[in-house]
Amino acid sequence: MYYLNFDLKTFIDQYWQKKPLLIRNAFENFEDIITPDELAGLACEEAVSSRVVVTKENDWQMIEGPFEDYTQFGDKNWQLLVQALNHWHPDSADFINAFRFLPDWRFDDLMVSFATPGGGVGAHIDNYDVFIIQGEGERHWTVGDKGQYAPKNNDPTTPLIEGFEPIIDAILQKGDLLYIPPGYPHQGQTITTAMSYSMGFRAPSxxxxxxxxxxxxxxxxxxxxxxxSNSEPTQPxxxxxxxxxxxxxxxxxxxxSPTHYQAVLGKMLSLNRFELDICEPQEVYRAEELDDYINQGALLYRIGGLKLLQLESDSVSRVFINGEAFEYPEAIAKNVTQLAEKLSFDNEQATLLLQCSATKALILTLLNRGYFYFGE
Known part of the structure; x- marks a missing residue:
């Protein structure tokens, strides 16, 4: 299990979306979520968003995945970035849970980096909040203050900027966390072969x-x-x-008008930027089969990255899932909230949910959509 080793209320009150913060040993006894070989294997898949960034003199080259071979990049000055690990790697669920002190609608994805010495992406500014957690190895991070910065090489199309004066200058080691709000320039450079994890949180523009x-x-x-109008101007x-x-x-x-904007917000905020690993069943589930799976000891899981969102004071009893509204009878509101709050259900919890016919009907729909699945 992964637990954050700092006071969340203090963080929200004093730092969240206000100023950067370095927290040493934010995860005690941190263990990497995935191995470099597993990450490299994921980047071979067409559906997985990946890229390699090669560091060159005063410049960077980006190569989009998928990748079959990494020997072409050598043993230094490059890094592999894989987006939305949480969509494809179920073991990342515990790590994601540690950051659910922030609302699910803000969460974008978990990006993972494997970097060789000298690897980095250059100084840049993001328009979203990011938590960078260091795994194996060491990386040198600098963060600057907000301000006006010239684009790299005077190129208006590049996200990179010229240098900045650091207000944080630190070497991150395993379990350390660096929080960077939107608008603060930052840069990471790899010292030793390293794994790092970036939790991105976005808000709509x-x-x-x-x-x-x-x-x-x-x-x-x-x-x-x-x-x-009630009047017209004198000049035509x-x-x-x-x-x-x-x-x-x-x-x-x-x-x-809530009647109009709630549907817009619910659908918009429940969508993901990156492809989901939809787990559609080979054969359509029938209602009577669900009890059989539960009686055999099955657990109920939500696929990685799927958002189930409810709007406070919504004008309709509904839950928004992957850009779609699912209405339900008010009598099962507590069960729907439980489905939205938890990422998985043990056999006893799933049994209780399926005892209600209306809840069972909703779960049946989600199973057949590939949004939930049975597992051990």
């Missing part, structure tokens, strides 16, 4: 929110109310301030 709202309006043929070429404000009020009127 205005652009993303407007895009989702627009898609929802079009898909559901709603939002057709038009602007009307003028768009009056009242008219401008009245038109924009149509947007705020829609955006302030």
């Amino acid at each position: 205005q652009q993303e929110l407007f895009s989702e709202i627009a898609d929802n309006l079009i898909d559901n043929a709603i939002g057709l109310k038009r602007f009307t 070429s003028q768009v009056s301030a009242d008219h401008q404000q009245g038109m924009m009020a149509l947007i705020s009127e829609f955006a302030s």
Whole structure:
């Protein structure tokens, strides 16, 4: 099991989305979640998002996976990055659980890095919160303060920046954690062959929110109310301030109605950026078969990375899963909340859930969608 070795309330109050923080020995007796060979094997798969970053003099080369051979890269100055390990590696579930003091909707993915000496991605700025946890080996991390930074080599298309003055300068060892909020420049350089883990947490931008709202309006043929006015400007070429404000009020009127925005948010926030390892059954489950599996001692698991989200004060009894709303009778609200809160259920817990016919019907749907599965 993985447990964070610091006070979570203090972290939230003083550091979360405010300023960077280095925590030594944040995980006591930390053990790597995956071996380098296992990680390299995952990066051979077409469905897994992976890349190799090669460090060159004053530059970096990025090569997209999948990969069949790594000998071409030599024994230094490169690193392998695999996104969304939690989607493909069930053993990462305990590690993910340690960070669920933050809401599931924020969690993006667990990225894993295997880096050789000299490997790194250069100084850059992310637009999301990240926790970097050091596994085997050592990496040298520097973090700068917020500010205006020139793009690397004056290239406006690159995410890399020129140098910065560090406010954190440290060598991370096994179990150490570095937290970096959005907007703070940082850079990692590998000292000895190393494994490291990046937990990314994202929030939607205005652009993303407007895009989702627009898609929802079009898909559901709603939002057709038009602007009307009580007066007109005296100059025919003028768009009056009242008219401008009245038109924009149509947007705020829609955006302030829970009936409209809750569905948009629920679907948007329950989606993943990276492909899920959907576990569709070879044959469709039938309701009567579920009891047989449980009687044989089966456990019930949620696939890695799947988000089950409920909106507080939702206007409808529903749970959002992978961009879709699943409505349910209010009588099983507690069972649905349990499904959303837990990543797995032992045999006794699963037995209790399946005793309710409405809950069983929902679980049957999720099993046949490949969102849940039975295991030992």
